[in-house]
Amino acid sequence: MSKKFDLRVEVCQNVPLLRTVGDGMSKKLVDAGSSGEFGWHACELALRCPRLYAYKYRDVVEVVPEAEDASDPLPTLKLGFKPRQLESQSKAVGKPALSRGSLIHAGLANHYRRLQATQRGESADEWADPVEAIRLTVEEHPEYAPQEEEAVGAVRAYIANWIREQVEVLHVEEVFAAEIEGERYTQRLDLVVRERDGKVYVWDHKGVGRIDSKTISRYTLSGQFIGMRRLVHAVYGEEFGGVRLNLIESNGKGYAFQRCMVDPAPSAVRTFPLTVLHARAVVKSYSDLSVEEWPQALSEQTCMTAYGRCDYFERCRWGKQ
Ligand code: SF4
Numbered sequence: 001m002s003k004k005f006d007l008r009v010e011v012c013q014n015v016p017l018l019r020t021v022g023d024g025m026s027k028k029l030v031d032a033g034s035s036g037e038f039g040w041h042a043c044e045l046a047l048r049c050p051r052l053y054a055y056k057y058r059d060v061v062e063v064v065p066e067a068e069d070a071s072d073p074l075p076t077l078k079l080g081f082k083p084r085q086l087e088s089q090s091k092a093v094g095k096p097a098l099s100r101g102s103l104i105h106a107g108l109a110n111h112y113r114r115l116q117a118t119q120r121g122e123s124a125d126e127w128a129d130p131v132e133a134i135r136l137t138v139e140e141h142p143e144y145a146p147q148e149e150e151a152v153g154a155v156r157a158y159i160a161n162w163i164r165e166q167v168e169v170l171h172v173e174e175v176f177a178a179e180i181e182g183e184r185y186t187q188r189l190d191l192v193v194r195e196r197d198g199k200v201y202v203w204d205h206k207g208v209g210r211i212d213s214k215t216i217s218r219y220t221l222s223g224q225f226i227g228m229r230r231l232v233h234a235v236y237g238e239e240f241g242g243v244r245l246n247l248i249e250s251n252g253k254g255y256a257f258q259r260c261m262v263d264p265a266p267s268a269v270r271t272f273p274l275t276v277l278h279a280r281a282v283v284k285s286y287s288d289l290s291v292e293e294w295p296q297a298l299s300e301q302t303c304m305t306a307y308g309r310c311d312y313f314e315r316c317r318w319g320k321q
Contacts, residue, residue, distance in 0.1 A: 005180060005273040009234040012175040014113075019128065019136045027128040029136050030109035032173045038186040040224045043279035049297035050286055055312050059291045099144040101207035103151035104158075104248055105190070106137040108205050109173050111159060112191055116169035130155045154207070154250040161257045167193040170200065176231040180273045183280050187227050191246070199241030202228045203259070209251045211258055216245060220263040223275065229264075230272045292320055 016028035034041065037057055045053040110133035114124035128136060131152055138148050171192040178185045191203040204225070208215055219225050225243055233240045242261055249256040268275075286294045296316055297303065303310050310316070 007178045007234045009178045030113045032109045035186040035188045038184045046279040046282045051294040051296040054291045054294040100147040103134045104207045107134045107155035113172045157255040200236045200239045201241045202243045203246045205246045207248045211249045216260045226268045
């Protein structure tokens with residue numbers, strides 16, 4: 001007999017970041033940060049390789065108090081440690097597609113938040129415009145700077161391409177939070193809109209180098225997308241229409257745009273809460289161990305990926321140096 005889960009899902013309003021723009025004015029920047037240790041990324045790591053999860057979420061670096069900078073956005077004063085996961089922002093160095101994707105994301109988040117403000121009869125100008133949003137993001141992540149121009153071009157071309165789109169903006173980068181048998185599960189969704197057919201759709205922005213059929217089919221069984229379906233259906237019920245990839249192709253030669261439905265996977269959606277609980281159980285079962293003792297995947301499919309070696313390949317091989 002299959003187990004049923006009735007999820008209670010709460011939508012948490014996006015708390016904007018306040019930033020100073022060129023003329024000294026304070027403007028709001030949509031917070032498009034990750035959903036942290038309660039999100040799908042953490043579950044996926046625990047299922048893929050418990051040691052990889054531990055390196056990302058349990059490994060900590062001691063911080064020498066004298067070295068702290070009052071402007072440091074990381075909570076080192078309170079914790080005394082910086083989780084390595086928060087340091088991963090610097091990993092964008094040498095990964096131009098990742099930097100470009102993050103900047104395009106920041107631009108689109110503010111574009112749609114401004115559109116939402118206008119639709120609600122509020123002032124859109126309280127919010128940084130998309131180009132300002134990209135620039136402010138580069139100020140916080142100077143390692144993204146080489147991709148700024150390309151990202152600004154992509155977002156401008158995107159807005160021009162979809163200038164006639166008619167959707168009601170419902171949620172921009174808001175966190176959908178569920179309780180699954182006492183376990184909190186959260187996902188920050190790029191955008192939720194009501195389209196002209198009256199249905200509610202999740203749009204997930206993806207900056208890609210090239211759009212092809214594999215770009216779309218790889219997401220059918222991605223937990224990130226299965227989770228979106230489960231959470232948004234819990235809030236909107238029969239009004240929920242599905243998940244679209246909002247593809248932005250940008251490769252230095254030009255731009256292309258497409259919106260494609262992600263194929264449904266009802267069986268995976270049904271058992272998704274169990275998948276989350278299993279990932280949490282994996283984490284709990286090793287929580288007393290030191291990071292270097294967590295089990296390793298040791299798989300040529302996992303330690304070597306399509307993008308090259310896992311970041312921790314040498315550490316897993318030789319131990320902590
Ligand atoms: S190298 Fe392999 S075993 Fe080590 S963390 Fe990466 S995926 Fe896990």
